[in-house]
Amino acid sequence: MTARSIIVLSMAAAALTACQRPAAPVSAETPHVLAATDVAAGRYLVMTGGCNDCHTPNYARTGGKVPETEWLKGQAVGYHGAWGTSYPNNLRRTVAGMTEDAFVEMLSTREGLPPMPWPSVRAMAEADKRALYRYIKSLPLEGDPAPMALPPGQTPATPYEDMTMRVPGAPAQG
Template identity: 50%
Template structure:
């Protein structure tokens, strides 16, 4: 229906045509919040920086105030996060993204319930459009680096350094 109106208006003149284009985009996405940027890759870059993905997936990002060259970003960090879930690692997102088609990526990010402190509940709620933008940005960086260690189950000491993610101090119940 929208497309038919669009074509009819288009025949009436070029100005009306471009007006109708933005109306069409708005109609199709009105109920789904999403980032608007000059390109899908730019939208993805913005979402990755805003989403704090770099804080965990780029070595040295928080320590340097984000002063890491793009070519060295999102390669994963071989320092684990240890808690009641065992030890988890923020993997190399450039290799991970390359292993998924855009559609598979949306499905995985929408449904996966993995380990802390990865904000799975947050990324599960992202719109298709934003998830596709994140994928496009990660793929645009190119494959580089190594895969990080897999998760270690509770009770097993990891072979890498780790950050201990448990509350300590007065009145903390340890049992």
């Protein structure tokens, strides 16, 4: 290692200490998003992770032409399939009601309903989960709670998207 790279590394370490990373240790080897602030990293993850597609009304249908003031407020349009009907929660309310550690724990362990990409968020580095929490927490607490999920076999009273798989010529597969 050259003297120069040692200087660069110690500067990086000092910068990390300065921006007060969360108390829980994150391995230096774990790849995670770096940005000027954790909130900026979280915003980047929301943008690139597709979270708005489901958690922001009309986002997917309009090709993302929804202002940030509306992001992550959840939807009362259900996703209906073999699992029943699930609703993308208002994530502003989710983070308002839980600690950062509980949020990280949920994203790390919950095996929830489709089409929420639970396996994808589980695979995120801990620092990224913390950045997501901090970004969502930075948004004003607005919007209604999403409806409760319904068990299989019930027809929703809300609008919903039918995600049952159809095979031409065969009964619905669920």
